[in-house]
Amino acid sequence: MKLVTWNVNSLNVRLPRLLDWLAANRPDVVALQETKTEDAKFPHDEVREAGYAAHVFGQRTYNGVALLVRDGLAATDVATGLPGFPDEQKRVIAATVDGVRVVNVYVPNGQAVGSDKYAYKLAWCRAASAALRDELSAHPELAFVGDMNIAPEARDVHDPAAWEGQVLCSEPERASFREWLALGLVDAFRRFDQPPGTFSWWDYRMLAFPKNRGLRIDHILLSAALAPRCVACRIDRNARKGEKPSDHAPVIAELAARA
């Protein structure tokens, strides 16, 4: 199974690029974030034409997540939101595909350390930990994927000194990320040798992308039962190039068939 997470930063703007990317890469499951599209306006026809069924949890302007599942695969038990954490913001959609529970999240950005949005982010991450604990006991084969808005380690940051203590890199955020790992989840990207300076997000400003001044904040975390099946994980930097790119690149994990 080829599993992808990609923050598209508006599906309205990015649909042509997404469809091109799907045609070129033919993933099995695609977790999208920041669709910024109401469910009633989701481009189901175009996605279906491309050979995918879409399960959506969106809203206008902000947030919004979706799961695209390639024809021939079935998505069951679709669920939205975090249990026990009522939230107007549409940030979570989960489904079971080919025996794998895929939990797709758009973790809050947090804006600035100490802000109300930062407090919301930390509370959200705690609620996600509790939800994941329950999901894992029900579904041992689980992939927790999405834009997590946390750079877990210094090597995930182009300039660790400049980002020290800043939002996306602060210690409480990193502690939340480690809490997810403590549930038995494994960072698929770090299971393999990777070129130094591999990131998943680059600011649109200041030529950040050509200078590779980025962060690795989009992740595929695999449960202990699923991680051994992961045979590759990479970030498609090319998808950040060209006309009207998202500021995020897709992260791709390949899972071998069950033994």
Next chain:
DNA sequence: ATGGCAATGTTTCATTGA
């Protein structure tokens, strides 16, 4: 020291993102 880019709706600026 500042803002710098992009998307969106509140649209010719303000807000948000990361």
